[in-house]
Amino acid sequence: MANIQQVAQKAGVSVATVSRVINHAESVAPKTRLKVENAIKVLNYEPSMLGRNLRNSESRLLIVLIPSISNPFYTEVINGIQNTAIANNYNILLGETDSNPQRENIYFNMIKNKLADGVISMDPAVNMKKLNDLAEKHPVILCSEYVEGGSIPYVTIDxxxxxxxxxxxxxxxxxxxxxxxxxxxxxxxxxxxxxxxxxxxxxxxxxxxxxxxxxxxxxxxxxxxxxxxxxxxxxxxxxxxxxxxxxxxxxxxxxxxxxxxxxxxxxxxxxxxxxxxxxxxxxxxxxxxxPMYKMGCTAANMLINRISGNNVESILLDHELxxxxxxxx
Missing domain, CATH: 3.40.50.2300 (Response regulator)
Incomplete structure (x- = not known):
């Protein structure tokens, strides 16, 4: 498999220029960009997402915590989260907590260690003290389940x-x-x-x-x-x-x-x-x-906004009999 140095050599440019093209930087001349893109095609070069994410200090991964995968309620919500995440170049990791503190800790530690960028919690039995501590430094959104008067933004119904x-x-x-x-x-x-x-x-x-x-x-x-x-x-x-x-x-x-x-x-x-x-x-x-699908889409959009450093308000969606x-x- 070709590496970035070979692409640079073939295009007759520096490795830094290839990197700028891959990261869609605007500072590359159109003619140079075309040469690099052709070299990438000919050599069938695939940039390492991991290396790129590490440089940008992001994983492009969102964690979704649910108490149980067997409840069909979560299926549609997860569909909404996943479709919205993928449309924004994120992937999701589904964590079935079984309301078990040890399992929760595994996912919380992934966020702390920058292995994931943020978390959506749908677990009503989640350890709120730990989740609040996490939310002080990392993006967290509550979906469907939330805390009255809490500080973590949520999306739910009345x-x-x-x-x-x-x-x-x-x-x-x-x-x-x-x-x-x-x-x-x-x-x-x-x-x-x-x-x-x-x-x-x-x-x-x-x-x-x-x-x-x-x-x-x-x-x-x-x-x-x-x-x-x-x-x-x-x-x-x-x-x-x-x-x-x-x-x-x-x-x-x-x-x-x-x-x-x-x-x-x-x-x-x-x-x-x-x-x-x-x-x-x-x-x-x-x-x-x-509106389960919409709830999932909304939660994912809220989390992605939060990751981008924007303020996020809680949202109450409509229900229907x-x-x-x-x-x-």
């Missing part, structure tokens, strides 16, 4: 308002006993979505019943199945269910069907996220649509 719209829809259909399948309330989104649920109930003078609120440990389908199993054992069964994630809602739907009840006639159900599977269930799932068969009588 979770409370979205949950309020979902539950209000169920109430308008005549439901008075609405269960909530929520995840762990140590996560901000879970607390916000519960607030939206309670706000809708209060607005229509409906009681908030603790037994109608079920907390899951994870967001897996099986957690939704288990939650629904418990709710169906109540003396007063709910007539509708709001789940804070489509994966939980689809698990709940499976259990309702298995118990011989019919959705939406016996029980209506609403999910959250609008993952691709939500349109494949029987019946199809009413859900809150998060997508009404499908699971709430249509």
């Amino acid at each position: 979770n409370e308002l979205a949950a309020y719209h979902a539950v209000k829809h169920l109430i308008k259909l005549g439901n008075k006993k609405i269960a909530l399948i929520n995840s762990d309330e140590k996560f901000l989104y879970a607390r916000q979505r519960r607030r939206g649920y309670e706000r809708a109930l209060r607005e229509f003078d409906l009681p908030i019943r603790e037994e109608m609120i079920y907390h899951t440990k994870q967001l897996d389908f099986q957690d939704g199945v288990q939650a629904m199993r418990m709710l169906l054992q109540l003396n007063q069964k709910p007539s509708a269910v709001f789940a804070v994630s489509d994966t939980l809602a689809i698990g709940a739907l499976k259990e309702i069907n298995a118990s011989g009840l019919h959705v939406p006639d016996d029980m209506a159900i609403v999910g959250f996220d609008k993952i691709s599977f939500s349109n494949m269930t029987n019946p199809t799932l009413t859900t809150v649509s998060q 997508v009404i499908r068969e699971s709430t249509m009588g």
